[in-house]
Amino acid sequence: MAFHSSVAPIPLAPPPGPGAFHRAHRPAGAPRAGAPGRSLAAHSSPSPDVVVTREQGKNAKLVASLEKHNVHSLELPLIQHVEGPDADRLSAVLRDEKFDWITVTSPEAAAVFLEGWK
Template sequence: MIQSRTYSESLHKLKVFRQEQRKGRFRIVTSSSARVLLTREAGKNDKMSSGLSKLGLQCIELPLIEHSDGPERHLLPAALQSSAYDWVAITSPEAATVFLEAWNEAGKPNVRIAVVGAGTGEILNAAGVVPEFTATKATGTVMGAELPKVPGGNATVLYPSSAKASTDLQNALTENGYTVTRMNTYNTSGVINVEPEVLQQALTADIVTFGSPSAVKAWVQLVGLEVARSRLSVCIGSTSARACDAVGLSNESVLYPESPGIEGWLVKVQEAVHRLQVTA
């Protein structure tokens, strides 16, 4: 299990990490020499790359994720046209992209949008779709618990999701009194083939960032568990961190923010760099 982030546990993890560092498992770096691998799909690493560059860190990009249409993608435009739902729940940047495609196909119907976090909301806002609800914490459980009822509505939610998404949001919405229609509108899969020179560059990274469980699995399948364990892993949130735990990456070498998002992710990368630095 991923351990909670109490002060005493953090001290314990740092002590264990230092022991592993002295054994040579982790390279000791300065902040300017630390290299960070970005593994989100092509075109989705820009914000993280920009933030890391401002911190003086070197970025390497190796997209480990690919998206394809899910089995129910073709049903989404008609569902949006039906006006049968109080809310449409969007829980990731890719889900926002898929929604916008279907929304345009449907003739841009008037729908009420709820988003899991600000990053997802930004994609919709850029297309002129303004979310009416944003969860206070970017998790499905919090979003489902917080989503308000629409006066005079029928307490229904349309949830266009990844086929691999957990049922956290559905469960929380159900507990909140909603009837949920989930549509698996896209699939997420790991990249299998990587050019040798690209992989060689990726292996120079000291820190590997993960934005999804699929990226975690793809990385371990690509480089093997022993190599994966020799880098610090920094996840966007607890879901990806649990995936690290599931594949055998040590809790002591996995970091993630309490609230998923780019800002917290950057902070945790800085923490990882600090761990790698020589202490006085």
């Protein structure tokens, strides 16, 4: 109702060749991606093991946690939260309607809900 997510256009490099992301099997004892000593031809930093897609500035704890476990991540914000066209109706709907359940699915949705509840 009052809260929408949209995908922001972000210029990306052409997709890698076939099988570039397929990691179904790694031989026992083989170094994992991002492990120390990994050979990186023509790259200044290791390829990411994880791409974090939340909005910029909301990833610090997750990225730090991943780094503690030697998992290299890349922040690539693909989600942008914007106010919906009916945001001004939220308070009235919450006040006038009866609900058996309200499900809040994210911190952003919780903030919108609490603002509308005032």
